[in-house]
Amino acid sequence: MVEPTSSPTGYRLLLPSDWVQVPLRQGEPEEAVRSIVTSAFTRIPADVPRDKLTPLRLELERRLRAAVADARKAKALEMYLPIRLSGETNLGASIIVSEALLPTRTDSNGTTTHVSDPAETALQLVSGDRAADMDVSSGEVDGALAVRRERVAPPAADRGAELASRRVDYFVSVPGDPGRWFVAAFSTIGAGDPRDDLADALVEWFDALMTTFRWSWA
Known part of the structure; x- marks a missing residue:
């Protein structure tokens, strides 16, 4: 390529x-x-x-x-x-798009620098510290190296989140600019349980949606 x-x-x-x-x-x-x-x-x-x-x-x-x-x-x-609304059920879902902060590495002299190689960044995202129930995998999105991360986030009443939520994040390296990563973060509460059938269906839908992702150039 x-x-x-x-x-x-x-x-x-x-x-x-x-x-x-x-x-x-x-x-x-x-x-x-x-x-x-x-x-x-x-x-x-x-x-x-x-x-x-x-x-x-x-x-x-x-x-x-x-x-x-x-x-x-x-x-x-x-x-x-x-x-x-979908029928009588509020989907209770969202997608947030942002840019990721690059991970850092510390050399033998104690100097901290950003990781600029997409493959190394992906490796850190896949193999780094994470919760036991977090699922992480790597692949490609529109020809760019990508990491998919899935987990269940606990309620956070102080931020208005009374229910646990299912989270799926896609980290996609930006072609031609190894210092930037595109992030699409999906969240749903399902029908009140982040592991219920509705949540499963919505996660499948989001994965299918990401297969339609395409970069655009001016």
Whole structure:
């Protein structure tokens, strides 16, 4: 395979129409949140009393704003969220796109430097310290070296996460720029249990989605 002489300027994912992108560095995240909340309530019958809907709507908006704030604090690039309900089940899922911090190595003189070789970075991600129930594997995404990491994260009530969640992260080396890694982080609570059938199905869906990932050049 011919190595690229320049790095890509973006990426593409073939997301279903019921998912929306929330821009975190450019654009208007607040507008996207309002659109998601509005879409989520469009299927509710008109005869449902407003006094019952308003608290639910406000709570959904609060949770989305908190999720966006956390993602922006982590310097994420974009967030993807489902904009309406699936049947009677709220998907309770998200995808956050960001750039990874490079791991470091310390030489015999005690000097710490960033690891710039993608293969060495992937090796550290695969073989480094991790929880016993974390599944890590390596492969390729659109011709680039990639590492897939899956785990179950415990509840974090202080951050508004009352339930445990299933997490799948894809770390993809950026062609032509060994110092950068693209990260797509998927999270779902399933139907309330991160290991239930819905969570399994959504993880399979996310893995299938990542097969549609393509780099784009200007």
